[in-house]
Amino acid sequence: MIGAIVLILFLFLLNQGLFNSFEKKYRWFSKKLMNLLFLYHLFFFGVYYTYAYFSPSDSKRYYERPQMFDSWWEYFGTSTTFIDFMSWPFINVLGFSYEMMMVLFAWSGYIGFVYAYLFFRENIPIKIKVFNIDFLTLILFLPNMHFWTASLGKGAPIFMSLMMFAYAVKDPKSRWGTLLIGSLITYYIRPHVFLFVAAGTVLGFMTGKEKIAFWKKLVVYVGMIGSLLMVQDTILGMAGLNESEDLVEGFTEFSEERGGELAKSGSGVDMANYPLPVKLFTFWFRPLFFDAPGVLGLIVSVENLIYLLLFFKIVKGDFLKFLKKSPISVKMSLTTFFLASIAMAFVMSNLGIIMRQKSMVMYFLFFVIYYYLAQKKYDKILKKRRLLKRRQKAEEADLVAQ
Known part of the structure; x- marks a missing residue:
């Protein structure tokens, strides 16, 4: 535990250096808010560590597996294997304890929130x-x-990589390093999520309102589509579809089989016969208070109610009109959110896993909602300014006439 405390202090100092660089770049960057957020995140590290100490946790297996083989490259691969690959040098070379690995991965999750903050504030002032x-x-x-x-697990690094990608894609030329790291981590941890992000990015650049040089769009198209073609076998292999002659039928069979397995647990829900809108509602907003699995489920129900109330903010008649004129970042976020939601809604039949999995994509929905509300506020401000100018001109005309 002493090692974990020392690591926390080291990461806190590392944060200050990172924050100083962001403060120089962005006048609006709040170092105070980010430090408060770090303490808040550490509190939940303590909560999760306590939870894992008294109950079965995947984090313990994630710490044990990298110690089984002496060769680092034995662990190079996608999905769970890549987490073991990331952990191996820290455990076997630097001698990190279980507690230290928990702190390290918790910090990576925190960095995801830092990049989420940058993504939101830069695009929505x-x-x-x-x-x-x-x-x-x-x-x-x-x-x-x-x-x-x-x-320690997939949740922290995948959230970090997605937020890094979302932040970097606004200016890929100067942020290519962040974009590359975000893309690679996303792909190696969850190849199918990389597919959704790439598709969302391409659609965003095709339909966004910004005027972007054709060669820049071409670079994005070729880069993203080329990447997908290169890794298509891995993505399809995740669902056992790489040798399937009918991808639609193959995915249906996979989702039914996977959903059936997940539904066997105590918090399982039989979603196989749900229509798509109900599946999506379940994935986004359940558990609610009536089906909460335990104390944790009740706490999550409060948060899910907030999600639901926020979602109602965009259930307006002018939302589609806004979407049509929205920028790349909004269309990318909405496409990524919907594609990921639809895919996971077909295979998720366990409320406990749903609570964990949707943390990857909900920030993309929050971004769309935030941008929509900010755009409406900005339009009202412009309307008031125009009315004020008209009044001023009318008053000036009256004075001239007198």
């Missing part, structure tokens, strides 16, 4: 309040998001 709380502050401090990104 207007502040919005919901439920009398600053929107960005609210979503940055949602407890379920921190709980599932504060431990």
Whole structure:
């Protein structure tokens, strides 16, 4: 445990260097907010560590597996194997204990929140309040998001890589390193999620309102589509579809089999016969209070209610009109969110796993909601300014006439 405390202090100092660089780049960057968020995330590291200590946890297996083989490259691969590959040098070379590995991965989850903050604030300078709380502050401090990104496992690094990608794609030329790291980690941990992100990016650049040089669009198209073609066998292999002659039928069989396995647990829900809208509702907003699995489920139900109330903010008649004129970042986020949601809604039949998995993609929905509300506020500000100018011109005309 002493090693974990020393590591926390080292990472805190590392954060300060990172924050100083962001402060120089962005006038709006709040070092105070990020430090508070770090302490908040550490609290959930403590909660998860306590939870893992008294109950079975995948984090323990993630610590044990990298010690089985002496060769680092034995672990190079996708999905769970890549987490073992990331952990191997820290455990076998640097001698990190289980507690230290938990801290390290929790920190990677925290870095995801830092990049989420950058992604939101850079693209949406207007502040919005919901439920009398600053929107960005609210979503940055949602407890379920921190709980599932504060431990040794897939949740923390995949969240970090997705937020790095979302931040970097705005300016890929100067942020190519961040974009590359985000892309590689996303692909190696969850190849199918990389597929959704790549598809969302291509669609965003095709339909976004920004005027972008053709050669820049071409670079994005070739890069993303080329990457997908190169890794298509791995992505299809994750669902056992690489040798399937009918991908639709193959995915249907895979989703039914996977859903059936997950539904066997205590918090399973039989989603096989649900229509797609109900499956999506279940994935996004359940458990709610009526089907919460245990105390954790009740806490998550409160958060899910917040998700639901936020979602209602975009259930408006002018949302489609806004979407049509929205920028690349909005269309990329919405496409990624929907594609990932649809795919996972077909295979998730366990509320416990749903609570964990959706933490990957909910921030993309929050971004769309935040941008929509900010755009409406900005339009009102512009309308007031135009009315004020008309009044001023009318008053000046009256003075001239007199």
